[in-house]
Amino acid sequence: NAGVMQNPRHLVRRRGQEARLRCSPMKGHSHVYWYRQLPEEGLKFMVYLQKENIIDESGMPKERFSAEFPKEGPSILRIQQVVRGDSAAYFCASSSGTSGTDTQYFGPGTRLTVL
């Protein structure tokens, strides 16, 4: 039973390029969450999506960042015109959306380095 999958595991971009991070939730899960962990800092919630809908994007930077979770395929976190401050580990989590204790399970993360 595969867990949450993220790719690529490591991504290097030059300033001004675009970064696309992918997340495939666990089988049977329809809810996806993205978190960012800056170097030497804690994990910060970015966005919560259900299929084709953004439910909560209160943690997303206002510019350059976007997320989607299409009907088919993985969830994508897109960062346009990357800057050095975007260098971080980006983690995706998924859950089943079951009312009550809807546990989130995390993927291994994508480490983005901006040169």
Place this chain on the structure above:
Amino acid sequence: DAKTTQPPSMDCAEGRAANLPCNHSTISGNEYVYWYRQIHSQGPQYIIHGLKNNETNEMASLIITEDRKSSTLILPHATLRDTAVYYCIVRPFYSGGGADGLTFGKGTHLIIQP
């Protein structure tokens, strides 16, 4: 901001029980206590959660005080691979839709000594 307080670091001898405390004095009646851990640079790993009763699974036990203002995560026989940052998180009962992101604090860095 995180609604929990944890000691920044703890040591434990290999083979002994590791007891990690967490204070959540402002917890509401519909909020659960969740524990995750992050082993160096890996994705956070779910450990256990509870509401008001003590809970046990194959990884750990969770002891919640009767007033629910604090809890203790117990790793019964710590190994070197248990060295990690442990996060105690308070999270509302999920009712579908709405804000549901986890709020991570700084956690406790547990170091298992050989």
